[in-house]
Amino acid sequence: xxxxxxxxxxxxxxCIVGSGAGGGMAAKILxxxxxxxxxxxxxxxxxxxxxxxxxxxxxxxxxxxRGASTKYxxxxxxxxxxxxxxxxxEPYTTKDGTKFNWFRSRMLGGRTNHWGRISLxxxxxxxxxxxxxxxxxxxxxxxxxxxxxxxxxxxxxxVFGTKEGIxxxxxxxxxxxxxxxxxxxxxxxxxxxxxxxxxPSRLSILTQKVxxxxxxxFFCSQCNRSCSVYGDFSSSSVLVKPxxxxxxxxxxxxxxxxxxxxxxxxxATGVSYIxxxxxxxxxxxxxxxVLAASAASSARILLNSKSASHPNGLANSSDHVGHYIHxxxxxxxxxxxxxxxxxxxxxxxxxxxxxxxxxxWLNDEVKKKDMGFTRGYHIEYWGGMGMPSYGFxxxxxxxxxxxxxxxxxxxxxxxxxxxxDIRRYYGATVGFAGRGESVPQWSNYCxxxxxVVDKYGIPVLKFHYKWTDDEVxxxxxxxxxxxxxxxxxxxxxxxxxPGPESNYGLKAPGEIIHEVGTTRMGNDKNTSVVNxxxxxxxxKNLFVMDGGPFxxxxxxxxxxxxxxxxxRASDYLVDELKKMNI
Amino acid sequence: MDRRETIKxxxxxxxxxxxxxxxxxxxxxxxxxxKVGTENGEGFSTIETGAFDLDKEGHGYGRTPEEExxxxxxxxxxxxxxxxxxxxxxxxxxxxxxDDVSGSATDAGVPEFIEFIVKDMPxxxxxxxxxxxxxxxxxxxxxNKVFKDLSDQQxxxxxxxxxxxxxxxxxxxxGTKFFSHIRNLVATGFFSSKMGIEDIGYVxxxxxVWDGVPEDVLKKHNKSYDEKYMDQYIxxxxxxxxxxxx
Ligand SMILES: Cc1cc2nc3c(=O)[nH]c(=O)nc-3n(C[C@H](O)[C@H](O)[C@H](O)COP(=O)(O)OP(=O)(O)OC[C@H]3O[C@@H](n4cnc5c(N)ncnc54)[C@H](O)[C@@H]3O)c2cc1C
Ligand code: SF4
Numbered sequence: 001x002x003x004x005x006x007x008x009x010x011x012x013x014x015c016i017v018g019s020g021a022g023g024g025m026a027a028k029i030l031x032x033x034x035x036x037x038x039x040x041x042x043x044x045x046x047x048x049x050x051x052x053x054x055x056x057x058x059x060x061x062x063x064x065x066r067g068a069s070t071k072y073x074x075x076x077x078x079x080x081x082x083x084x085x086x087x088x089x090e091p092y093t094t095k096d097g098t099k100f101n102w103f104r105s106r107m108l109g110g111r112t113n114h115w116g117r118i119s120l121x122x123x124x125x126x127x128x129x130x131x132x133x134x135x136x137x138x139x140x141x142x143x144x145x146x147x148x149x150x151x152x153x154x155x156x157x158x159v160f161g162t163k164e165g166i167x168x169x170x171x172x173x174x175x176x177x178x179x180x181x182x183x184x185x186x187x188x189x190x191x192x193x194x195x196x197x198x199x200p201s202r203l204s205i206l207t208q209k210v211x212x213x214x215x216x217x218f219f220c221s222q223c224n225r226s227c228s229v230y231g232d233f234s235s236s237s238v239l240v241k242p243x244x245x246x247x248x249x250x251x252x253x254x255x256x257x258x259x260x261x262x263x264x265x266x267x268a269t270g271v272s273y274i275x276x277x278x279x280x281x282x283x284x285x286x287x288x289x290v291l292a293a294s295a296a297s298s299a300r301i302l303l304n305s306k307s308a309s310h311p312n313g314l315a316n317s318s319d320h321v322g323h324y325i326h327x328x329x330x331x332x333x334x335x336x337x338x339x340x341x342x343x344x345x346x347x348x349x350x351x352x353x354x355x356x357x358x359x360x361w362l363n364d365e366v367k368k369k370d371m372g373f374t375r376g377y378h379i380e381y382w383g384g385m386g387m388p389s390y391g392f393x394x395x396x397x398x399x400x401x402x403x404x405x406x407x408x409x410x411x412x413x414x415x416x417x418x419x420x421d422i423r424r425y426y427g428a429t430v431g432f433a434g435r436g437e438s439v440p441q442w443s444n445y446c447x448x449x450x451x452v453v454d455k456y457g458i459p460v461l462k463f464h465y466k467w468t469d470d471e472v473x474x475x476x477x478x479x480x481x482x483x484x485x486x487x488x489x490x491x492x493x494x495x496x497x498p499g500p501e502s503n504y505g506l507k508a509p510g511e512i513i514h515e516v517g518t519t520r521m522g523n524d525k526n527t528s529v530v531n532x533x534x535x536x537x538x539x540k541n542l543f544v545m546d547g548g549p550f551x552x553x554x555x556x557x558x559x560x561x562x563x564x565x566x567x568r569a570s571d572y573l574v575d576e577l578k579k580m581n582i
Numbered sequence: 583m584d585r586r587e588t589i590k591x592x593x594x595x596x597x598x599x600x601x602x603x604x605x606x607x608x609x610x611x612x613x614x615x616x617k618v619g620t621e622n623g624e625g626f627s628t629i630e631t632g633a634f635d636l637d638k639e640g641h642g643y644g645r646t647p648e649e650e651x652x653x654x655x656x657x658x659x660x661x662x663x664x665x666x667x668x669x670x671x672x673x674x675x676x677x678x679x680x681d682d683v684s685g686s687a688t689d690a691g692v693p694e695f696i697e698f699i700v701k702d703m704p705x706x707x708x709x710x711x712x713x714x715x716x717x718x719x720x721x722x723x724x725x726n727k728v729f730k731d732l733s734d735q736q737x738x739x740x741x742x743x744x745x746x747x748x749x750x751x752x753x754x755x756x757g758t759k760f761f762s763h764i765r766n767l768v769a770t771g772f773f774s775s776k777m778g779i780e781d782i783g784y785v786x787x788x789x790x791v792w793d794g795v796p797e798d799v800l801k802k803h804n805k806s807y808d809e810k811y812m813d814q815y816i817x818x819x820x821x822x823x824x825x826x827x828x
Contacts, residue, residue, distance in 0.1 A: 044646075052640040057787055059776065062643045064653065064698045066774040072649050082646060155827065162814055173827045176816040179794035185805040200811065207816045208825045216821040218789035344799050345783035350792045387784050390699075393769030397747050397762055410746040414677045414765065419684075419781075422769060426782050 005272065007283045010250070012038040013577075015271055015286035017257045017301065020110025021559050022546035022566040023292035024235030024243075029570035030290075031248040035577075038284045039240070040255040040273055042293075043082055043106030046113060046236050048226035055080065055225045060389040068390035074103070076389070080113040080226035081105040089455030093462045100446075100463035101510035102296060108253060109236025110294065111513070112559065113226040117203040117233060117353055118380070119159045120556035121150045121564075123168030125363065126437075129552050132367070133374035135439045135470070139551040140523045140532040143170065149564035157233045157563070158210040160351075161202035169359045175207045177355065178219075181348050183340060183383035183430050184356045190489035191358060196379075196481070201357045204233035204560075214238065221386070223352025232352060252284070258458050259305040259314075260289050260542065266309040268542045271301075274456045288541045288573065288582060292566065295547040296325065296446055299518035300461050302529075303448045313448075315519070315536035315544075320529050323445040324520050325465065326553060329377065329436035330512040331475045331498070331505035333482035335491035338403040340428040345385065354381050360555050372473030376555045377436030379481070385427035393422050400425070402492050430491065434478035437555040438471050440517050444509070465509040475506035514558050516547030534569035541582050545569055656701045662711075669714050669730050670696055670764075676741055677768040684781035687772050695771035696764075706767070713760025720757060791818045 013035040016023050027039050048054060055078040060066045063077040070077065074084030083105040094100050105111045124143040130136055147170070154173040161174040177200035180188065184198075191198045205223060209216050214237075215229030223232040230237045243249050254276040261269045261283065270285035291298040299322045305314035313321055360376030367374075397412035400421040413421070449462035479498055486493050498505030522528025525537035530549050536542040545566040547558050576582045635642035636657070641650055662670065674687035674696075687693075700706040714729075717740070721729040725736050732740075744750070744757040745765075772778040793816070800806060807815075 053644050053646075055644040058643050059787060060774040060779065061776050064657070064695075065702050066695070066699075066770065068699070068702070070649070070652070070702070072646065072652065077643070158825070160816075162811065175825055176814055176820075177811075178792050179807060179811075179815050182795045182799060182803060182805070185795070185800075185803070185807075188808075189805075200814075208821050208823065210825050212824070219792040220787060220789065222787075339803065344796075344802070345785060346796055346799070347786045347788070347790055348792070348795070349786035349790070385784060385786075387787055388770075388773045388779055388782055390770055390774060393773045394766040396765065396769065411748040412746040412762065412765070414741060414745050415679055416681045418765070418769070419678060419681060422773060423683075423782060 005281045005283060007285065008038075010038075012036050012250075012270075012284065012286040014038070014288045014290055014573075015040065015284050016290045016292060017271060018042075018110060018291070018293035018297065018546065019108050019235060019240050019251075020105075020292065020294060020546065021112050021235050021562045023290070024109065024112070024239030025563050025566035026290050026292060026543075026545050026570050027243045027249055028239045029567055030574065031243045031246045033570075033574040035248065035574070037243075037249045038252060038286060039249055040252045040257055040271065040284065041108055042256045042276070043108065043110075043253065045251075045253050046080075046082070046108040046226075047241070048080065048113070048230070048234065048237060049228045054228055056222050056228050057220060060387060066390040075114065075224065078222070078225050080224065081111065082107040090460070091452060091454065092460050093449050093452055095462050095464045098463070098465050099508045099510075100465040101508055102461075102463070102515070103510070103513045104294070104297070107236075108240060108251075109234045112233065112235040114224045115559060116557070117205055117223050118357075118557045119202055119204040119233070119560040120378075120554075121170045121172060122146075122554045122556055122561050123170050125168040126552070126554035126556070129375070129437075135374065136552050137440075137520075137522070137527075140521055140528075145532075146561070146564050146568065149568045150560065152567060153560060153563045155210070157204055157238060158206045158208075158214075159202055159204045159560075160200070160207045162200045164199055166197070166199075166359060168363060172202075174202070175210075177201070178207060178350055180355045181350055181384050182343075183337070183427075184354070184381065186337060186339065186489050187381055187430065187485065188356060190485045193488040194481075194484050196358055196485065197361050198356050198358050201354050203351060203353050205351045205353070206231045207351070213242065217351055219349055219351060221349035221352050255282075256456055256458070257293065257301055258456070259301060260291070261285075262305070262307050262310065262314065262539070264309070266307075266539060268314075268539055274458075276456075279456075288543070288577070290543045290545050290573075291548075292545040295516045295518045295550075296461060298544050298546055298548050299325075299446055300448070302519070304459055310538070315529055315538045315542055317538050318526050318529060320520065320527065322447050322518050323442050324440040324517040324551075325444055325446055325463070325515055326438050326440040326517045326550075327465075327509050328512040328514040328553065328555070328557070329438050329467075329471045329474055330434065330507040331478045332431060332433045333479065333486070333493060333498075333505070334429055334431040334495075335486040335489075335493045336399055336402055336425065336428050337430055337489055337491040338428070339490060340383075340430075341403060341424050343385065343427045348384050349386075350384075357381065371477065373470045373477065375437035375439060375470065375474065377434045377474060377478060378555050379478075380433040380435060381430065382433070383427075383430035396421060399494065403428075429494070430489075432482045432485070434475070434482070435512060435514075435555060435557065436471070436474050436478070437553060439468060440520075440552055441466075441468065446518065463510070467503065467506060467509065472503050472506055475504040479504045514547075514553060516550035516553050516558050519544045519548035520551050521549040522551070533572040534565060535572070535576075543569055543573060656698065659701055660697075661701050661707065662697055665728075665730065666711065666714050667693055667697065669717065669728075672730060672737070673717075673764055674768045674771075676737065677765050678772045684777050687768050690772050690775040690777040692768055692771035692775070695775070696767050699767065699771075706763075709760060709763050710767075713757075713763060716757055716760055791821070792816070793818055
């Protein structure tokens with residue numbers, strides 16, 4: 001059999017790689033402008049309303065492993081991510097003994113099918129952190145440049161929350177928030193004692209409808225399973241599906257893009273991809289290429305797109321592709337709250353996530369005092385009477401004496417007493433997750449591994465990532481704060497307080513799954529990969545619309561900003577095409 | 583709430599366990615999960631209380647083709663022999679007996695769940711199989727019989743020595759480790775079954791309208807909603823009206 005690269009006959013205006021947050025938004029906006037689009041996605045088609053794929057409202061016992069995780073679904077049997085920390089046949093490597101964990105979903109909609117729906121705007125300070133603490137770099141744009149797009153994203157997609165008027169935590173166009181759950185009321189009182197703010201959370205879940213195509217949330221708390229009435233935001237159901245109705249978009253699934261193709265002038269002409277179903281290589285030709293394969297994957301595609309005019313990889317004359325990759329910091333803690341034991345049972349599922357959270361509250365302090373770190377974090381909370389699944393009931397010996405008045409009670413046990421213990425402690429655990437801003441470093445990067453290819457023959461990424469003292473000290477502050485709140489609510493921490501031996505519980509890079517920054521934006525083509533409209537400095541008909549262009553990522557989860565920037569870049573792209581600049 | 587934390591919240595009882603398998607992060611257990619059962623046998627083990635349906639597309643719980651094949655492979659292997667299964671059943675009902683709220687572990691299909699889970703998570707295999715051997719050895723030593731053939735009182739004599747990890751005699755540390763391990767599997771198997779979920783009183787997983795903590799509960803806990811937000815919270819009757827901000 002001869003190996004022949006086949007060219008798709010149809011020519012497109014735009015070829016978009018990846019259908020997650022960034023790719024979905026690009027497909028929606030660009031198709032509405034009448035452009036002919038090829039949308040290439042490495043994973044299969046997915047629709048949360050498809051009964052063959054749906055996991056929403058399944059009971060734990062409908063899975064033989066009771067919802068436990070597998071190598072196919074790392075966050076549990078019902079989680080809507082086809083993928084995980086390792087994909088069969090698609091390795092990645094690390095170097096110099098550093099650690100980076102990379103979570104990939106391969107499916108229409110990417111990681112937006114199961115993401116946490118925490119939808120926060122970056123604030124004015126977040127775009128200019130260098131001005132604030134002298135570290136890292138400023139963005140080439142400011143809050144005012146992006147604000148109109150945040151507004152549009154709020155209205156198109158829907159996010160609940162409350163107007164609070166807190167500095168650097170911009171308000172938006174909100175849907176009504178759900179009332180707090182019982183443990184959240186306890187937390188509210190406890191945080192209040194330490195003057196830590198706690199406000200209604202901001203999640204992209206439809207507590208009220210925004211159009212007739214999507215149903216309102218019916219409070220099953222399972223957004224991570226993806227909502228069959230489209231009550232939460234997934235790129236697949238909210239952006240891609242409507243754009244397919246326009247007939248301007250051809251969706252190619254199971255299409256694994258290898259590289260961007262270029263002509264003699266160094267301009268992009270399309271992409272080549274492997275069709276996973278027949279393992280043949282194909283080409284799609286387009287006037288413009290938009291990469292939105294997620295920050296690290298897009299960097300990989302660029303670095304693999306080598307040619308005579310781009311020996312270094314495409315759009316990489318600055319040598320910056322892959323550098324400044326940065327994830328959020330993360331550390332957690334949990335506690336048993338005796339006041340929440342022996343609870344009355346009722347349905348408190350609520351929305352798929354917390355109803356209240358704590359935004360960063362010490363911008364002034366870190367400026368005034370030397371706290372060993374200058375970037376903030378927010379706190380996410382969990383708890384409540386959830387559906388028992390695999391893991392529930394484990395480790396009774398670690399807690400059944402914790403809040404007991406009976407001094408003869410022994411840790412562990414069996415029989416009717418054990419059953420009773422498990423009932424008593426049900427719903428009495430609360431948990432904390434700090435999510436913070438890290439300082440992006442040139443010395444943290446991903447590059448092409450010179451020795452390893454994946455099963456499609458595509459060279460893979462190698463990561464090099466180390467936290468600095470800023471992140472470690474911030475994690476220490478998180479640990480102290482969590483214990484203070486636990487103390488305030490009369491809780492008993494589960495397990496010892498993390499200390500220096502574990503970097504105060506700081507998770508390994510990558511584990512918060514907010515990796516961004518690999519193709520950062522800037523005005524100087526020597527120190528950035530794309531301009532302030534996500535357009536490659538070196539290749540004017542090439543755009544990156546995922547988290548790659550982030551200069552820094554605030555303590556706020558990245559997706560709302562990816563969406564707003566992708567919309568803004570798409571508007572710019574349409575404009576440039578009209579002006580014949582591209 | 584962050585996805586990772588949601589999972590942990592669902593497993594609220596699992597905190598701080600020494601070998602807890604939380605789904606947060608690339609923990610060893612998840613990654614090592616690639617190999618399946620070591621022994622081949624005939625027939626499918628079934629999980630009585632389970633509702634997955636091998637004849638259905640997606641096995642009735644949204645499996646991908648790869649996942650379907652993996653389930654079928656696991657279900658077509660047999661790990662425990664009859665003697666082991668019988669011993670597991672006895673232990674399971676000692677750990678979770680019937681009481682006036684619900685039935686026992688075997689009523690809820692726990693032994694079948696354990697047979698499945700050790701094939702799905704092979705790192706359970708040696709501790710559980712070896713633990714069962716330890717138990718028979720100990721029974722033989724004390725009473726000249728395997729555990730299964732002991733009287734109720736004799737079984738409890740041994741169990742009492744291994745059920746309390748913080749009050750354990752040096753000669754029973756391994757037995758205690760095993761008991762904690764099997765207690766985890768039995769407890770989780772029971773409380774994630776239909777019977778166990780009803781027992782624990784989880785009443786969600788169904789469409790509803792969340793309108794806050796019930797009044798009597800608020801009162802009992804001496805909590806109230808912040809007046810400032812009362813106007814802003816979801817209005818159940820307006821959820822299906824299309825939002826507008828202009
Ligand atoms: C458990 C979890 C919880 C999260 N919670 C939140 C949260 O609460 N708030 C928040 O803001 N963010 C959250 N995130 C992060 C969020 O999911 C990402 O920021 C977002 O999905 C990124 O969008 P993206 O378009 O860049 O990439 P993705 O969503 O990853 O989509 C990329 C797509 O490109 C495809 N692709 C990759 N390579 C190729 C290729 N070579 N060829 C073709 N297609 C390719 C992939 O298959 C995928 O579908 C969470 C993530 C996880 C995993
Ligand atoms: S919590 Fe609401 S939006 Fe989320 S999956 Fe359930 S019904 Fe859908």
